[in-house]
Structure formats: C-alpha cells, structure tokens
Amino acid sequence: MPAELEQRLRATFGRLPKPGREVTARARAASLGALGPTAARRSRGGLLILVFGVAFLVGAGAAALAATGKLHVDIGARNLSSPPVVSRLSVPPKTHGIAVVAGGRLWLATRAGLRIEGMPATTAELSPRALYAVVGVGSSLVALAPGQRRAWTQPTGGPVLAAAWAPDGLKIAYVVRAKGVNQLRLIEGDGDHDRLLDRGVAAAKPGWRSNSLAIFYRTAHGRNATFDLFHNRRVLGARSVPGSVRAHARSPRGDATAVAVAGPHHVLEVRIVPRRGEPGRGELLLRVRAARSPVVISWR
Numbered sequence: 371m372p373a374e375l376e377q378r379l380r381a382t383f384g385r386l387p388k389p390g391r392e393v394t395a396r397a398r399a400a401s402l403g404a405l406g407p408t409a410a411r412r413s414r415g416g417l418l419i420l421v422f423g424v425a426f427l428v429g430a431g432a433a434a435l436a437a438t439g440k441l442h443v444d445i446g447a448r449n450l451s452s453p454p455v456v457s458r459l460s461v462p463p464k465t466h467g468i469a470v471v472a473g474g475r476l477w478l479a480t481r482a483g484l485r486i487e488g489m490p491a492t493t494a495e496l497s498p499r500a501l502y503a504v505v506g507v508g509s510s511l512v513a514l515a516p517g518q519r520r521a522w523t524q525p526t527g528g529p530v531l532a533a534a535w536a537p538d539g540l541k542i543a544y545v546v547r548a549k550g551v552n553q554l555r556l557i558e559g560d561g562d563h564d565r566l567l568d569r570g571v572a573a574a575k576p577g578w579r580s581n582s583l584a585i586f587y588r589t590a591h592g593r594n595a596t597f598d599l600f601h602n603r604r605v606l607g608a609r610s611v612p613g614s615v616r617a618h619a620r621s622p623r624g625d626a627t628a629v630a631v632a633g634p635h636h637v638l639e640v641r642i643v644p645r646r647g648e649p650g651r652g653e654l655l656l657r658v659r660a661a662r663s664p665v666v667i668s669w670r
C-alpha cells in the first residue's frame with residue numbers, strides 16, 4: 371500500500387468516534403461465533419487477532435455511520451419467529467391494479483405496467499381501469515402513468531390525506547391539510563382547474579355519486595355532507611356514525627374485499643377476503659414492515 375494512501379486511511383479511522391463497550395463486546399462475540407469452536411480455542415493465535423481487529427474496525431465504522439443516520443446497525447441473531455417480508459405487490463386476477471399506502475410508503479402495481487415499491491407517499495388513488503394514479507408526495511398531488519411517467523404535479527401547500535377519482539375518470543376530489551385545516555378540493559383529471567370546495571372537513575376519503583355530479587364527505591364536526599357540482603353548493607346532512615377504522619377496498623366486481631391486517635413485529639398484511647370470509651385467511655397480496663400509521667387501499 372503506498373505510504374500516502376496508508377496515511378489517509380489512518381487519518382480517516384482516527385476521526386471516527388470510539389465504539390462503546392457494548393459494540394466492542396458484540397463485535398468480539400460475532401467474530402468468535404464466525405470462527406467456530408475449533409478456531410475459538412486457538413484464540414491466542416494470529417488468525418483470531420486479525421479477525422477480531424477487522425471486526426473491531428467494522429464495528430467502529432458502523433457505529434460512526436449509525437451516529438450520522440447513514441446506517442442502521444443490526445448485530446446479533448435475527449428473530450426467526452417473525453414472518454418473511456414480501457415487498458412485491460401482486461395484482462389480483464381479473465382486475466386492473468391495486469395500490470397500498472402503509473407506514474408512509476406506497477406499493478402499487480397495475481396490469482398496464484405501472485409498478486412502485488416503497489416510495490414515500492401519504493395517499494394514493496387509482497383511476498378507473500387503473501390507467502393512472504394520483505399520489506400524495508410531500509406537498510403535492512402527483513399523477514403517474516404507466517412506466518412511472520409523471521403526467522402532472524399540483525402543488526397543494528400541505529400533505530394530501532385522501533383522494534377519490536370520479537367514476538367518469540374526469541375529476542379527482544382530494545383532502546389536503548393546508549393552512550391549519552383540512553380542505554376538500556377538486557381538480558380535473560388532466561391537472562387543470564384546481565379549486566376549493568369546503569374548509570374544515572374530516573381526514574377521510576370522499577365518495578362519489580355514480581353520475582360523477584356529487585361528492586360525499588364528512589365535515590370536521592362529524593356531519594355528513596354532499597357537494598352538488600351541478601348546483602355548486604354544499605348540502606349538510608345528519609351527524610355521521612363512526613365507521614370501521616380498518617382499511618379496506620371493495621373489488622371492482624364487488625365480490626371480495628382487500629383488507630389490511632396488522633400482525634406482530636410491525637408486519638402488515640393485505641389480503642383478499644371473499645364474502646363472509648375471515649380476514650386472516652384470505653389470499654395474500656402484500657406483507658411489509660410498517661410503523662403504525664393510516665393505511666390506504668385503492669383497488670380497480
């Protein structure tokens with residue numbers, strides 16, 4: 371090794387923070403375990419000294435990187451009882467696509483070729499026949515097309531909490547947290563004519579009338595409301611009854627439901643449950659590790 375390179379390496383390792391006793395002990399234990407019982411008995415030999423020295427330096431470097439937030443250190447045996455994590459979302463048969471947001475990340479797959487795995491997002495909604503998807507990313511509503519092409523981006527001034535595509539595919543109603551309140555807004559499917567419909571709404575996904583001329587939602591005070599697009603006015607209804615907090619989405623044919631089921635070890639499963647079926651025994655679509663957070667499912 372050239373003298374200049376050696377000096378630079380020594381200076382780099384010299385600037386690393388010293389590892390604590392716990393890191394040193396765990397690195398030494400990992401080294402002895404890797405050598406096996408025979409080699410462990412020769413712990414006074416040069417081979418053990420070399421391996422321990424390498425493990426010590428790796429432990430020191432890992433500790434330094436972990437302190438800067440660049441590396442997650444996970445030394446030791448893994449919990450073999452935890453189920454494997456499946457990160458590839460499968461498209462259910464005879465459907466066009468499905469999207470799941472869990473733990474602040476998006477998994478999306480369509481038969482048209484759009485696939486996203488683990489992208490940071492707050493919500494997602496597929497268009498009819500899953501030709502497009504709108505995704506809440508940062509303080510924007512982003513429309514994506516097959517091949518992950520960005521069709522358009524609408525600045526929202528805050529995180530998008532929910533979105534619903536109209537049955538005719540021409541409009542999108544969405545809820546955004548902006549200026550300290552949840553706003554219900556409407557935007558056309560091509561990203562034009564974004565406008566405010568109502569302030570002070572619940573952080574829940576809106577619904578659409580089948581003719582795409584009215585939006586159903588809840589106010590921040592727990593009342594049902596309808597925004598009539600034909601007459602451009604809001605109509606308040608009775609106080610709403612709290613529904614199930616479990617994330618779910620009906621299949622396009624209405625014969626099954628995609629349900630999010632939380633399990634141990636922060637594992638979330640998305641399964642297809644037929645009518646009168648049990649959520650924990652349905653067909654598995656996705657299994658991911660996700661911190662406790664709102665879950666969104668869109669199925670087309």
